[in-house]
Amino acid sequence: MSRKKLTTALFSILAVAIALVWVFPVYWMFNSSFLPNVVLQSTTPTFLPFGGSLDNFKAAVADGKFFGALAISLTVTLSTVAAVLIIAFLGALAISRFKFKGRKSFILALLLIQMLPAEGMFIAQYKMMSSVGLLNNILGLTILYTAAVVPFTIWMLRGFVAGVPAELEEAAMVDGLSRTQAFLKITFPLLAPGLVASGVYAFLQAWNEFTVALVVMTEDQTKTLPLWLRGFVQASATRETDWGMVMAASMLVAVPVIIFFLIVQGKMSSGLVSGAVKG
Amino acid sequence: MSTEVKAPPTNRSGGEKSAEPAFRKRKASKTPIFLILPTIIILLAALGYPVIWQFITSFQKFGLKQQFGVAPEFVGLGNYIELVSNPELWVILGRSLLFCLLCAASTVAIGGLLALLMKRVGTVARLILQVSMLLAWAMPVVAAMTVWVWLIDWRRGVLNWLLVQFGIDAQGHNWLADPVTFFVIAMIIVVWMSVPFVALSIYAGLTQISGEVLEAAAMDGATGWQRTRLIIMPLIAPVLSIVLLLQIIWDLRVFTQVKLLQDAGGVANETHMLGTYIYQLGVGSGDFGTASAVSILMLILTVAISWYYVRSLMKEEN
Known part of the structure; x- marks a missing residue:
């Protein structure tokens, strides 16, 4: 029974890992949309939108x-x-x-x-x-x-x-x-x-x-x-x-x-x- | 969604029950025709006419002049003969077929495995996986392509940064410049987009399987693999064959992804597939006769590929 629980836990970890990989492009869209272009132009990606703003959205709907x-x-x-x-x-x-x-x-x-x-x-x-x-x-x-x-x-x-x-x-x-x-x-x-x-x-x-x-x-x-x-x-x-x-x-x-x-x-x-x- | 329904007037009471079978038989002969009538009308109006136009046009010399009102000239099989003697068509055809089969096979394999995984894990992990699938599936193609182009951007894309972290010298590498990596990228994107539909459909099929049957089999000593092979597989076989068929058809006519990757820096002439080739012939060069002929070839090819499946699906209709 405990072995069954262990395999279920391992499968669950696998499922969550796959979920994260799959959702990454969607997350990346979300993340990048809040970051100023200066940050996005650095060679090292910024993975969290801390200090982000809605400026990109305002610019996108401006016209x-x-x-x-x-x-x-x-x-x-x-x-x-x-x-x-x-x-x-x-x-x-x-x-x-x-x-x-x-x-x-x-x-x-x-x-x-x-x-x-x-x-x-x-x-x-x-x-x-x-x-x-x-x-x-x-x-x-x-x-x-x-x-x-x-x-x-x-x-x-x-x-x-x-x-x-x-x-x-x-x-x-x-x-x-x-x-x-x-x-x-x-x-x-x-x-x-x-x-x-x-x-x-x-x-x-x-x-x-x-x-x-x-x-x-x-x-x-x-x-x-x-x-x-x-x-x-x-x-x-x-x-x-x-x-x-x-x-x-x-x-x-x-x-x-x-x-x-x-x-x-x-x-x-x-x-x-x-x-x-x-x- | 509201499922509120008004109770219909009960015009037939218990006393009429003996007349019921005759009534149903008479009704059954006309009702279904009325039910499918709207479908037939809209399909004829929006698709029937264009297909006929296209078929006729494929036997005509229909170029830019005809766009400005010059009557098209009938050339018989001229367009087709010109096409099959052109090696470019065969290269594009081979490329499209390979791409389509690789994509469809990977999509159904991965989707099936993920569906089994969803069945195997706890509620929380399953919901996380399902929501991530729904999010990927929900992405509009144009938005998704825009993000992918940004992910694989040769200067500042995450892909190259990640590869560098793993010690691969990918700094400044443009994956779209080489036709081979172009197609690997296109394949990854198409599979990424298609798997959620397949995984969720197969999972839905799996949930229709009665838990009691599986429990009974387990009590009789069937192992997990035996249950998968002997009970689950036969029961979801119809779902599997339908999603595989649809994937093959959809992947053969893949257009938007290839087109937008080409726009983002791919070499268009070396990366055409049937869809973009038709677009290039029709919209790019204004040669609607040849474009229609390729479309007809593409249609025949699609029917040929899926004929076995259509037949087996039709057999189930007995």
Whole structure:
């Protein structure tokens, strides 16, 4: 027994060590963003942001472009999450709870679409958006993002729907609930972790997306945050890169995502299903 | 997220129960079609049209002139023949395949091991590892690339400083200048970004395995390795194959990372992969016909690579 405890302790140390290595780039962004450029230019790195200040952040948002990009990114991302959740949930329901003609073709199509190289489509997407007047338009970008994220989200949700045993629903129906009631009262609450996970996935995809946004959001006023950050780095690189300011800009793009993640993190753990079956 | 649901009107009472099977059968024939309709509409609108356009364009001479309204000329397989007789394509293809397979294999191997590790350690260590994974996963690609470029900066990056501390003379070494180290760096970054998704997915799969089954097996004398191999592996095999398939597909079309590393000082012509090559052909040179042909080749290649997996996944659909 004590030997088992010892190996668990060793594994725990290993896990924490790996965690530290993995998180280091994120920490480094945090650390550098508070340090003045004079400190960052020394050959010996400074590992703790003591004596740091918010000057880099003030400098990064000084021209006001950041807030415009934030508004665009938030609108596009939240619209995408809402659209994806509704569309993908219905799709996942269809393929995991119903047998129907064309089901296999539909699944095959999803798999194939998931493989389409985005880089090979953006010229065509640009042409399409420009012909229907949706260039530099939040709706246009949302449509492209939703379509890009839906196939994988259906896959994800399908796993969760299939993970809730149909016998739970059947048991409820034996107890007198209708099929719809059984679904809404029994299965749907158990799917919450799946919906949260899918929503997080869609949020990240839309918030982080760079290539498609670069092509269809060509005007300065319609830039999303990743585009703003790239422009910011490019502008800084024309002089000697001001890493402190660039890291502060990266922080501004990454921090909303990180906060969002920490909020939903607990809900993503899914012990709910196995607990329900046990009882 | 709120899971509040309104109870639907109970329009079918116990008395109708005998009619239930017939009702469900009739409903089952139409309901799923309505359920998948939104998916089909959005996919056709946003992806269907571009793919068809791209397919047609790959058989056309579509250069800068066509951007200004000159009608494209149909050249049949001209673009494709030009491509396959160009050694550059084969070099880029080989490079992309090698990169993709190395990245995908490492990502799934490391992710799987980390998932097992999460299962093996106490709650605190697991949460620390999970949060660090979530943080890395949450990083927007452009922000993450910016940090990595700063980490490997040849003058003041932490990487070179660290190597010097270990007695390796890396002071002032530019890792992006040599194509080989360029790809090692790119691989490390891609794996760093991809592992969290894989590790957390496999871990989620592991938590679905009933603890009772494992306990019963342990009571029957199964060792830890036997339990892993005979119970856990078969149960998470579907998750493993899906994440491996997705990693292969995503790593084959890796674009942003390579592009931003090239911008940060890599030699673009010697570090192109399929994604950046298409970008270079299309956006750089305005040769959309050839760019579309490469895209179609890339698509065929992707389908060929993953065909075995798609088939085995489809078999599960029986």
